[in-house]
Amino acid sequence: MPWAKPAPRFVSRGQAYRQLDDEQYPGFTDNDFQMEPNIRMLSRRPTGFVELGLQEVEFVNELHNTDAEKKTDLHLFVQSLSKCLGATKFGLSFEFQDLGFKPPKSTKPILSDVSGTINAGSLWGVMGASGAGKSTFVNVLMGKTAHTGGVTKVNGVAGKISKYKKIIGYVPQDDIVLPELTVRENILHSARIRLPANWSDSEIQSHVDILISCLQLAHVQNSLVGSTAAPVISGGQRKRVSIGMELAAAPMALFLDEPTSGLDATAAASIMATLKALSRLGMTIVTIIHQPRQEIFESLDSLVLLGAGRMIYCGPEEGIQPHFEGLGFQFPDHTNPADVMGDIIAGEGRHYKPKGDATVQGLIDHWATRQMDRPGLNKHSSTITVSEMNSLTAIVKLRGAPWYKQIWFCFQRSVLQQYRMKSSFFFELGVGALAGFLIGLAELNAKGQNFRGIFNDPYEVLSSSIDYASVPQMSLLVGLAIGLTASAPGVKIFGEEKLVYWREAAAGHNRFAYYMGKVLSTIPRMVLANFHFTTMFILLATPVIGWLPAFAANLLYFYCIYGLASCISMITRREDGPLLAVMSSLIVGVLNGMSPTLQKVRSWHIVWLWRASPGTWLAEAYFTQNIGPLGYLYRIEFARSALGYLLNKFSDDLLMLFVIGTALRIFAFLGLRFMWRAKQR
Structure with missing residues (x-):
């Protein structure tokens, strides 16, 4: 850790996780989630500041003890998240059992028998060799892929994660941003569409200003993003914009597909430091990562290791080396443990285990046998109380601007794009x-x-x-x-923004509003x-x-x-x-x-x-x-x-010309809505 942790302060679990005031969400007393009988007796693993033994202000001071301005920015960001979420320690945990995926025309599954638990308020890495099933695992877990099997739970409640997409962010590997807009305009649009409907524009503007400062983008916030062919800002800054578009929605969990891909070592470390800080604020961060440097590897709280679409390991980062050493693998001195581990799960384990089984299949079989000795999906469950579940329901319902406002925001954005072109x-x-x-x-x-x-x-x-x-x-x-x-x-x-549309549709944007904004912007x-x-x-x-x-x-x-x-x-x-x-x-x-x-x-x-x-x-x-x-x-x-x-x-x-033109737009919208549906999940 780059900061010194003070002596722990003892905080009772009851104090740390006091029940949310039901009056905070008037009119939302119903609960449309199926609750399990044992949910009332379960508690959640301490996360965020409580896990560190810190109060919010103390954490901020420790994290940025040499820069007073950043102390204020991060503290304000915590307050803004707290206002949006109801509590800064309120995160999401994900449990999955026997996840699988088999393409429709394939006889062999790409992913099978993947089980584990991702705790709330922690930074998780998903690693594996090329073709190991990392992206497939994340897509199946998030409900972005059809033809899947298995059980998923959010905070102990079974169901599809897609119903929570308004409070879960997803950052794709490619930086899907609008090049004609500035850094701030890209982030602000996402905030206006996805933040709670009862927020005023001044509150949204303030939230975006704080976020931009926390992401260290204030000095380029009025710069155009530019395209990858003609960039205006750096690759690291562009990646931060992509992440910022999701953080602008104040998510409770954030999934990222190789956020360090294409970045130099310094930019990659900076991105991961930001994600680490976010996890310490109480968010659940899950990132696919490939060949990390040692500092990045050690910053991860826990890891999911995959091989040939099967689970190899799921647990704390500090348990990786003991786990493989227990299987007979040797980690040479003065080497990056991440590199050694990467070689082992890629099938090159013979270099570190001269005798015995060093194959990937052997690693898979060992983990499967180990899990059979500890059956039960909920053995390490991380659930919440009924009151918190009701509050989560209310948060989901409050998220997102009304459809007519979304039309206006999309119209403004499209007109601005045309003006810039x-x-x-x-x-x-x-x-x-x-x-x-x-x-x-x-x-x-x-x-x-x-x-x-x-x-x-x-x-x-x-x-x-x-x-x-x-x-x-x-x-x-x-x-x-x-x-x-x-x-x-x-x-x-209409046709050059399919990737933007797919990303926004998957994030819960109103598809009709997006298309109507585009149509109206073409009239002038x-x-x-x-x-x-x-x-x-x-x-x-x-x-x-x-x-x-x-x-x-x-x-x-x-x-x-x-x-x-x-x-x-x-x-x-x-x-x-x-x-x-x-x-x-x-x-x-x-x-x-x-x-x-x-x-x-x-x-x-x-x-x-x-x-x-x-x-x-x-x-x-x-x-x-x-x-x-x-x-x-x-x-x-x-x-x-x-x-x-x-x-x-x-x-x-x-009149008939108008009818034909309108009918063509209806067909176009239906094509936009129902074609490539998997990309809109």
């Missing part, structure tokens, strides 16, 4: 203006005369060659231009792009249709193309999305009833396919607005009959 936004506006200019230029020679029909009686004999196709052709060009303008940006907005973008396109088009083409009707029809077609792009982005890979979206926009643009005409399509009995395309409704809207005013001069009913469009249905056409 100005080049992409201005490029879309430029493409829209250029497309409108080119389409208008193509129609310039017509000088707005896009229709010639048969004159009304008695002037039929004066009629020359008819022209029914120019208006549908014009609408075709408009549809193709809008498709080319909006399809790629639509994919970029569509309006501005359409304004540039329609203005340039109307100025040059001067069609009969007015600017406002054309703006409304074009805007709704933008709405449809963005919806189509969101559907494409949900079902394709990121790199394939823009191309497929452009191709799809061209297809729906061509299906506009010009050639073949709707009248011809009706004879094929597949007119529904054309009517399902927004291109047909855009063409019909343009047909009505450009042909209808000429009814005093031409027999426009002949043209309507020849082409198959309907006249005087402009409002219905706009």
Whole structure:
């Protein structure tokens, strides 16, 4: 330990774990958890400050005895956690028995017969060779994987851990953060979404400020995170941001997948020191770790060792060396015990045990035999009282902002992202203006005369060659231009954040709020792009249709193309999305009833396919607005009959464009919600 521990102060267990005041959570007196008969007679292992024999302030002074500012920051963070959790020593313990996982198409399980207990308020490491099942174990334990077996308990209560995901943090191996946001903005968004609904914004802001200081990110809090390809902050700082996004939710337990991966020795040690401090605050920290340096290894309270998907050891870190020495392995002097242990569980134990069984299977069999001598999952159980369980239920229910606030927060974040990506936004506006200019230029020679029909009686004999196709052709060009303008940006907005969405969905974010925030944030973008396109088009083409009707029809077609792009982005890979979206926009643009005409399509009995395309409704809207005013001069009913469009249905056409665009978004949301469900657990 890097700090000197003072003489222990004797604190009674009753004082250390006084029951939570039931009046602290008015209105939450029910308990929807199945309680075991013996839960009232069990107590929990001392954790946090009580385990150290310290009071909160004393612990803070010991931890940071040379930096007064950090003393204050950590003390305030403890107070903030206490306010959120109800008690600083209130953590989660996890018990598991016979955990297993077998992929659907595999005959051999990846994980089997894994049993043990993870005590609350401690720092646990999960170690093993590559392919040993470390990530699988954590995913099964957290309920992130289907096709599993076994029993899991949280604080002695059987059930799925996923029901507690609002109070359990998970930090993936890859730093899934938004590069367009600053350090503080990434953490603040997570806090606003996941902290208790009754917290004011000022309280949330204060909590985030304290957390940023504790994570030593205050000096870069206003810096953009940047992408891994173009980083702005260091790798260690980026990892702290990822951890901070989970700590912002004040979790009772935190799982991390190789938090030191890709970091240098100093940054890795700093991250682990932070996790050690958090465990001493009462949190349960479980981290997958690979080849740790000695200082990091010795900072772990306990370890889970896995080999070939089976348990090799589960217990205190100081018991590792005696355990393997008891099996005949020798730890050479002046070596890192973590390296020796790593070699042994990776199947290289012969270097440390010249004679006898040194295989991984032998280690597995020995641990299984040892556990048979100590049957019972609850022998070392770490449970809580009924009153504490009721309080835990109340905490879970209070967590998370209401869905309508989450929509607002997600909308704000998405708008800010688009603002930070100005080049992409201005490029879309430029493409829209250029497309409108080119389409208008193509129609310039017509000088707005896009229709010639048969004159009304008695002037039929004066009629020359008819022209029914120019208006549908014009609408075709408009549809193709809008498709080319909006399809790629639509994919970029919706499709490049699947990893962010999966992480947030797994953390308990409202999926509908996330998607609605994204949808609403695209409206200003569509309006501005359409304004540039329609203005340039109307100025040059001067069609009969007015600017406002054309703006409304074009805007709704933008709405449809963005919806189509969101559907494409949900079902394709990121790199394939823009191309497929452009191709799809061209297809729906061509299906506009010009050639073949709707009248011809009706004879094929597949007119529904054309009517399902927004291109047909855009063409019909343009047909009505450009042909209808000429009814005093031409027999426009002949043209309507020849082409198959309907006249005087402009409002219905706009309504159908809105319906199609909305339906596409519903399909996209369903794809987002139900595809890749395992990644959202």
